[in-house]
Amino acid sequence: MSAGRKFKRCVTIVGVFILASLLFIVDRGIPNPQEKRCSFPVLTSTAQYKQYISSKQTTCENWAQLGGWLAAPKDGRKLMCLDERFDIQAGKCVVLSFGVNNEWSFEDDAEKLGCKVYAFDPTMGKEDHQRTPNIQFFKLGISDVEGEKKIGMNPVVTDFNFHKSFPVDRYENIVRRLGLEGRVIDYVKMDIELSELDVLRDLLDNSPHFLRNINQLSIEIPRRLSTRIELMSVWLRSARDFGPNSTVRKFWPLYHRLRCHGFSIMNYQASVLWREVVWGRDAAGIP
Structure with missing residues (x-):
């Protein structure tokens, strides 16, 4: 030769x-080179954190309230942006709802909007079932592993058996199981008692390509720290809100990494016990 x-x-x-x-x-x-170039300021105070998550990075002209009506708890209310760029079409839109807690107002309204809803919650004592023609329920939680994991926070303040093990799976596996890989997920709701930390880290570290198919992401973040006894005192929780185990410090880098992946804060609402942030993907509607 x-x-x-x-x-x-x-x-x-x-x-x-x-x-x-x-x-x-x-x-x-x-992570691609863009993620490696992602940088963000050092967090120095809770005021800096609150200012960041409460500042809109993009606008929405047409909000729809899903859930939270009448007797439904206030935190059952979620907001979905119906602007043209998100292309929410009845009969075609898909919603993933993680965390139900037997309060179905969000899922019911999403179905009325014409969306196919997949709801997940392993803590309700209910088996997998087809709740309505367009709402399918799974006794499964979401986390960063496939199997069983101690998730959630016990709602009874005096119960010191903080966590229980439930069946969980990763976002990537769940989407594949549903046969939704490669298609747009119009709206992902997470109300999973701080398991959002594990899910976001897993998505950003291991499955950023699945983030590209999410158009809107709504996350409710409990204003809680690492132990249950801290819930006994709002004052104590506030006083330690900037400690090394605080949600403020844990979520800060994840928010900025979402921004580096093209997600912008569209809405923010807060109460004494929770904060909710809705992100929109900048490239939504762009082939």
């Missing part, structure tokens, strides 16, 4: 190897 042929063959082999490596990286969801 001539030297020229050998050289061309080597170039071809190297090219194929580089291409295969790139495809492997994309398939595994390894």
